[in-house]
Amino acid sequence: MSAIHDTDTAPAAGSRLGWAVADSWTMTRRELAHWARRPAQVVVGLLFPVMMLLMFGFLIGGGRGVDGDFRAYLVPGMLTMTMAFGLEATMLAVTQDLGKGVVDRFRSMPMNSGAVLVGRSVADMLQSAVGLLVMTAVGYAVGWRWHEGYASFLGALGLLLLLRFAMLWIGIHLAMVAGTPDMVQAVQILVWPVGFLSNAIASPASMPPWLGAVVEWNPLSATATAVRGLFGNPGAGGDSWAAAHAGLLAVAWPVALVAVFFPLAVKRFRDLGR
């Protein structure tokens, strides 16, 4: 016992940021250690969107209203949908953490209080980045190509991760507001209609006009359209304002969502003490 004394660790102003970074990294490592403990689950998590891609690319196929090569249209759509579905993974993980006492221990320790959420974000973003690389590799294997050079390629991945980042904070907020296993299940079901009410798989041109309008304004459609442009893949077409300004919306939508849900989630986390 005597080896470590309770010398107070009130860090100097400069080192406070240092500790915040160190604590966040420790929390990120915690998630990485979780993956190492359940490799099967990680692999299944990576393979599920691949399976979806193959299923839509080869079994269901066609792509209603899509001109040209459907698989070239589908791959950016599935990448977008995978990012959006990350919401449920984040919500599930945060819900599980809050349901156990371990968050109480974090909150009763002299660590940076934001590190819990930062660690979650970094880990989820890392997992999503790996997921994107796996998906693009599989897409490449089934004949999908990008035609606009590496800068555009990286720009497309950036837009996809930006969407994921917005979904991350929505997921954290939902877990804070309604973090029960029942609610997680409800959200896991609800992301499907939201995901499919986009141009990820089918073109709005094939839909009734009112539905097509909803679909074109879906944040997923904006990201998918912008990513298709950057990859040089065939787009969904359409002459609405939303379709014409997909690049702008692909940035504005996620930024707006983060602007709303990031402060809400952080406030919720702080208010755990009320």
Next chain:
Amino acid sequence: MTDRDPAIVIEGLCKRYGEKRALDGFDLTVGAGTVQGLLGPNGAGKTTAVRIMSTLLRPDGGRVEVAGADVRTRAAEVRARIGLLGQNAAVDEELGGRQNLEMFGRLHHLGARRAGARADELLARFGLADAGSKAVAKYSGGMRRRLDLAASLIRRPRVLFLDEPTTGLDPRGRAEVWDAVRSLVDGGTTVLLTTQYLEEADQLADRIAVIDRGRVVAEGTADELKSRTGGDRIDVVLRDAAQLARVAALLPGEVRMDEDRRMVSAAVADRTAALTGTVRALAAAGIEAEDIALRRPTLDEAFLHLTKGAAA
């Protein structure tokens, strides 16, 4: 802060959840290096008090100082000086025991090397060295509790909070936790322990605060609390339960009957007089007793007496 200063000072603490007053004018002072028990039924406010003292919950009113720092204005300092063993295991069940302790060490800012060394030290001390790499989910209840306790001791805390530390443990697990707590106290740590088990408070605590409806209704050593129920008691166990009422009428003062155990129990003032008087009265009435005994009241009796007094 010197050793003489109290480890915990609480004055007029209030906490409401909507309309419900969880804590309502809670006062308590805990001396440094002592074990303070908080004893009370479910919903009395014990856990709320612990969560406020350990900075997990913000108070609505009153003053709370722990290890020399105010929990509201200097929470970071409080957190550096306390350990908390909550009701739910506050460890990451997916990780191994060593991974947990190392992670908590890093979050206590020990640095990577010292965090690892401290993890090994604590695992050895709590008999978990062999289970260090096993996922905590596979631990027994007692092992999990010991790991949780180890995690509360990463830095030697000045004040350790134990919220119902043995709830749900079998007798062996309970004994293990008790031993660990005793050795900590020998090391000079102030311990605040909540419990529903009177025996646990009696065994471990120097002083006991009885909590009811969000306030402290009695405070003192176990002996002091026991003596407040009216002192010693005499128990008369009969062969024939049918005679309970007759015996009850013979005994003076406040009398309690226990049909299952065929026992009548009464508070007594003078031990010897009560014993001889009872023997004579039973003989005169021709009633056969299986056993007659004088004893101090149990803490259970003291507890019922004290909380009943508060409700009235």
